[in-house]
């Protein structure tokens with residue numbers, strides 16, 4: 146049987162919001178909404194959903210979408226007078242018709258480019274002008290690639306600083322059966338303890354209660370191993386030295402309006418980020434941060450975070 150051709154399609158998503166669907170020949174797919182440049186779905190070639198999206202998520206601007214991969218910019222977390230995780234996840238982005246070329250883009254052909262320029266009225270939240278470009282790409286093998294490019298276009302000669310995250314919500318079978326490798330023994334700021342700087346011992350990170358940590362200066366590769374599904378997500382991040390790990394657990398889940406009471410069992414956020422040392426851009430300068438996520442069978446031994454082994458057995 147001949148394989149279907151890869152395609153990119155614009156269509157209406159939840160609540161009539163515009164979305165783009167990217168599909169590869171072997172069946173994997175990605176969906177991204179113009180609202181927030183928010184990736185809401187990533188499926189493997191068997192059609193299995195790999196991202197978590199809450200059944201209670203509103204698709205009603207100006208509310209955030211709960212799940213998928215929200216983009217946090219110009220800051221991760223809340224600051225005085227600033228809303229939590231910045232505002233670009235609550236703005237309408239546009240399709241970028243002629244994006245500047247990206248290096249290393251020959252591993253895929255299926256992609257869409259989005260762009261955000263600060264809308265009028267947002268100056269009061271953050272008095273900077275910038276161009277934010279996001280490429281969402283799907284490789285023939287089904288890997289999801291996200292590339293962010295942020296450029297300072299201030300005309301007043303002033304630099305700006307920011308923090309950033311791809312706040313990815315992964316779908317897992319049971320949070321108690323999941324472990325994360327690649328972060329153990331690294332320092333983290335514990336958001337549940339007023340950002341106290343802590344470190345743990347152990348071979349991996351497992352979960353039995355609420356967690357909200359910003360790991361700092363982490364390796365570029367992180368693996369999320371789902372024992373029950375025998376599935377491993379491998380994250381390869383560049384330009385983002387930190388990583389947030391979040392699960393609200395039962396009590397906090399009940400307090401979040403757009404999150405189901407029991408949904409914490411089926412999700413884990415692992416968010417490549419820039420947090421501890423904010424980035425500074427002068428006018429004309431651009432920052433690039435990229436993330437490649439693969440989903441592979443869990444057939445490698447604990448402690449061997451060697452991507453070649455993970456990907457090729």
Ligand SMILES: O=P(O)(O)OC[C@H]1O[C@H](O)[C@H](O)[C@@H](O)[C@@H]1O
Pocket residue numbers: 209229230336357389391
């Ligand atoms: O609810 P959001 O604004 O999407 O943020 C999701 C979560 O991110 C963080 O890690 C915060 O510490 C949490 O308090 C917050 O609930």
